[in-house]
Amino acid sequence: MRTRQLATLSTALLVVALIAAGTGCGSRTEPGTPGGGTGAEAAASADTDAAAAEKSALAAYAGYLNASRKAELAGNPLDPELRKYLADPLLTRVRLTIRDAKEHGAMRTGKLVSNPAVIGVDLDSDPATVSIQDCIDTTGYRLIYKKNRAVVPGSAGGRHLATATATRYPDGRWLINTGAVHEDQPC
Structure with missing residues (x-):
């Protein structure tokens, strides 16, 4: 029973570490469309705004991964760094997963490799969003028991597609x- 709970926990931690729920394709406002302005100035302004949104979203994503790893290592679901990069519903999911790992005497160790890219920007939606896609490599990022450092059964890593939304x-x-981890989609 404990092994089954930890295998389920392992999957949940992988989901948290890799991101957790939605993807969507955004769009950039084109010059000449409503809200897009006209001429070269409007196009340059839209491109500058989109580039700034992409940069900010990727920074939030990197901060999220780092804060999550730090909180997992410390077993602290209330680590204040999480709130700097995450919002609900993902913030609550990450906190619950970290708490569950701590209660089961497990923790993550090793290196998580991330290679995110922006796949969509929608500055016209309310609120504005940026869609991110990542190929996360968790082959060196293991779920282990704190007590004896043994690998939790069923917690093997791999390379999987992950998606996230920055708002x-x-x-x-x-x-x-x-965000979401697509374990059925290797990358």
Whole structure:
């Protein structure tokens, strides 16, 4: 029973480490369309805004991965760094997964390799969003028991597609609020 719970926990931790819930294709406003302005100035402004959104979203994504690893290692689901990069519903899911690992005496160790790319920007939606796709490599990122450092059964890593959405909040911050690991889609 404990092995089954830890295997389920392992999958949940992998999902958290790799991101957790939605993808979507965004669009950039084209010059000459409503809200897009006209001429070269409007096109340059839209491109600059989209580039800034991409940069901010990728920074939030990298911060999320780093803060999650730090919180997992410390077994601290309330680590304040999480709130700097995550918003609900993903924030709550990450916190619950970290808490569950701690309660089962497990933790992540090793190196997670990430190679994210922006696949969509939608600055016209309310709120604005950026869609991110990543190929996460967890072959060296293991779930282990803290007590004896043994690998938790069923927690093998691999290379899988992950998606995430960064959303711009009213205070101007870009936070990761959804994501998913697509374990059936190796990369």
